[in-house]
Amino acid sequence: MSDTSNERSSGRITMVDLARLAGVSVPTVSRALRNLDSVLPETRTRIHAxxxxxxxxANAAAQALRGRAARKTAIVFDFQSSGPGSTSPDAFIFELLGDVAHALTIRDFEVTLCPRENSVERYERQLTEIGASGAIFLGQGGQHEMLQALAARFPIIVWGAVLPEALYCAVGSDNFKGGQLVGEELKGRKRTSILLLGNPQTEQVRLRFEGFRASYGVGQHRMIETLPVGFSYEEAYRAVLNRIKDTPKRLDGIFAATDTLAMAAIRAVREIDLVVPDDVAVVGYNDIPQSQAFDPPLTTIREDDRRAGSLLVEKLMQIRDGVRASSVRLDVTLVRRAT
Incomplete structure (x- = not known):
């Protein structure tokens, strides 16, 4: 017996299953079943058939895509750190989470926090079961291809790298430009041996490091190495400390993918009696509030993130309503402080 026959006999066919059979997204099925004009007549007829x-x-999850219950949005991000491949939330993500939740709340939307899944099908089932009519992903989390597929089936918006090949809408900082600014800064300060601290398998970090390499350049007197770590402070601290202790080659500059990683690196550098920035210059990324209060105050890349939360919500509302939303790349600036 086929899977669809099993579903029919058991009455367990869901809106996700119906969308897959029809070759359309879940919101299209929802609108078709409500006979909305935004769905072509032939598509409505096929879905009803x-x-x-x-x-x-219609079960509770499907009903949640209609009426008052449709005002529920999932926010998806990693809750825990798990090593070098981790995309666990940095302090910046928690700030962004608060901004997004506030933007949804003032629009009278209910917020549900969700962990990352490992397949498109699991995402669909999770989001449908909680009754979400859309989802905001805080970071691609190395799941670009998965998000590509999910975007065709469910309304999503992503905070992260704006990629030219992306089928999903994204809002994020100009990561490549941010890396360029750091490269120019460290080159101008005559630093010749640079450590890139972060996980280049994540899209945002990869672009930051690519921008750095493009502006810093390479040559006989300029060396760059990458130390892949997740977003954990302790993991970064131990990794930098081990690198400095175990490798005789001297470092005089560190570009950390986040401010949290930069602070961990400074702690490690100080433990072996090196001075920041005289011996090792350190630059972070994000300009979280702790950066200015840190000792010494951290040189970093500031993102134009004041609009990020409201932009993510605004774009998601457009997608939910069937409008094709365009991605937004926010500007960045270098903030020179004491590191």
Missing amino acids: LAAEHGFV
Whole structure:
């Protein structure tokens, strides 16, 4: 017996299943079943026929895509750090989370926090079961291809790298330009041996490091090495400390993918009696509030993130309403302080 026959006989066919059978997104199924004009008549007819054929009965999750319950949005991000491949939230992400939640709340939307999943199907099922009518992903988390597929089935918006090949809408800082600014700064300060601290498998970090290399350049008197770490402070601290102790080659500059990693690096550098910035210059990224209060105050890249939370919500609302939303790349500036 086929999977669809099993679903029909058990009455368990869901809106996700119906969308897959029809070759459309879940919101399109929802709008078609409500006979909204935003869905082409032939598409509405096909979806109604499939619903009847497979005995579709609207369950609580499907009902949540309609009426008052449709005002629920999932915010998806990693809750825990798990080593070098980690995309666990940095302090900046917690700030952004607060901004997004505030922007949703003032629009009378309910917020549900969700962990990352490992497949498109699991994402669909999770989001449908909680009754979310859209999802905001805080970071690509190394799941670019998965998000590509999910965007065709469910309304999503992503905070992260704006990629030219992306099928999903994204809001994020100009990561490549940020890296360029750091490269120019450290080159201007005559630093010749640079450590890039962060995980280049994540899209935002990869672009930051690519921008750095493009402006800093390489040559006989300029060396760059990458130390892949997740977003954990302790992991970064131990990694930098071990690198300095175990490798005789001297470092005189560190570009950390986040401010949290930069602070961890400074702690490690100080423990072996090196002085920041005289011996080792350190530059972070994000300009979180702690950066200015840190001792010494951290040189970093500031993102134009004041609009990020409201932009993410605004773009998601457009996508939910069937409008094609364009991605937004926010400007960045270098903030020179004492490191």
